Amino acid sequence: MTIFNSVADCILYFETCKKAFPVLNEIVKPGDFKGWVRKLEFYANPSLDDYFFTINPSRNLLYISVATGWGLLTHQESEPLKLYRSMLGKLSLYLQNFPELKANRSFRGKVQNLNELGLLPTLSELSLAYQLAARGEEVKFETKFTRADTGTVKDVDLTATDGNGTVVHYEVYMPNKDLEVEGFFDLNQDDTHFADRIKAKLLDKFGNGVVNELEGSTLLAINTAFCATLRLKNALALAATNDAWLRTLIPQHMDGLLLFDDDFETDDSFTFVRRLMKA
Incomplete structure (x- = not known):
């Protein structure tokens, strides 16, 4: 038809x-x-x-x-x-x-982007911004900074300021990978793929240099909803055992990771998973 x-x-x-x-x-x-x-x-x-x-x-x-x-x-x-x-x-x-x-x-x-993931990455940014604002934080979009290594002007997705004046910048990432299962499978099978994609994204945005222009903390915020193995780990309460591995993904010039989950299917689909800071 x-x-x-x-x-x-x-x-x-x-x-x-x-x-x-x-x-x-x-x-x-x-x-x-x-x-x-x-x-x-x-x-x-x-x-x-x-x-x-x-x-x-x-x-x-x-x-x-x-x-x-x-x-x-x-x-x-x-x-x-x-x-x-x-x-x-x-x-x-x-x-x-x-x-x-x-x-x-x-x-x-x-x-309006017609690329592979379409609306989902932008909804991920908006979803996190909405939740931060609901907690009483002031949220701004696309805070500009200059890459130290190239002089290129970039922007970080979200900047949130709480009632105490604490500033946190969030670079939002939505990895996308379906679960590939053939017989038995390893819950860690996509870890390398996941790590490589994060490193590539952060290298493109921040480079290897320290970003001095962003006042406050800078976190990578990851929507886990469309990365099947990572979401399964969260559902099985196994992800905490991988905190040491996840912390290795934090580049030298960033302060931590924020994991959240939102598949946008229901009114209450958003969940804060956890926040990991450098040890």
Whole structure:
């Protein structure tokens, strides 16, 4: 069965989704949507289904919005569609609390990203920011700093200041790896992959030098929800035994790790797992 028959159908589904989630009107401007339409027109032959289900991953804002609109118009109900509605609902909630982001071109670029993971990394940042703000902390986004080794201007994702004036910067990371099981499996099988990805991310952002411009502590905040082995360890209460290993991931110029878990599936899906500081 073909689901997405034409670009016109996709536009109709997107417009239907916007009626249910008006925040889309504020973060997807007409010019942005024209770019999406051009991409859909490019892939319309032989089939938009090929684009959405094969070429293009299914967790970006374009697909989620079009699929949600299709579900609303055709009265379809499925677990993926429930998840997409939940994700859009959470995006709406977060942007009610941080309305300044809706006019931020850099943020709109991130939330519209059509890459492999789509909306999930940005939702991870917003989810943590929302929880920190709910605890009474003042949260700011994209604090600029200069890499000591290259002079390149970068930014750290979140900066939170509590009532005592304590400042903590968070670089948010959402590793993504499904569980590969064939017979017996090792819970530590993805540790090297996980460590390598973290090191690569931090090297790109911070380099090897000490960052002197960021007042306060700097933590790597990791959403464990989409890294299957790490999430399983947490569920089995085994992760604490790996604290020594996790601490080895903290680079010299950072102060610790914050582990949290949010798959965005329910209203109360967020969990603070634990915070690990340098010994």
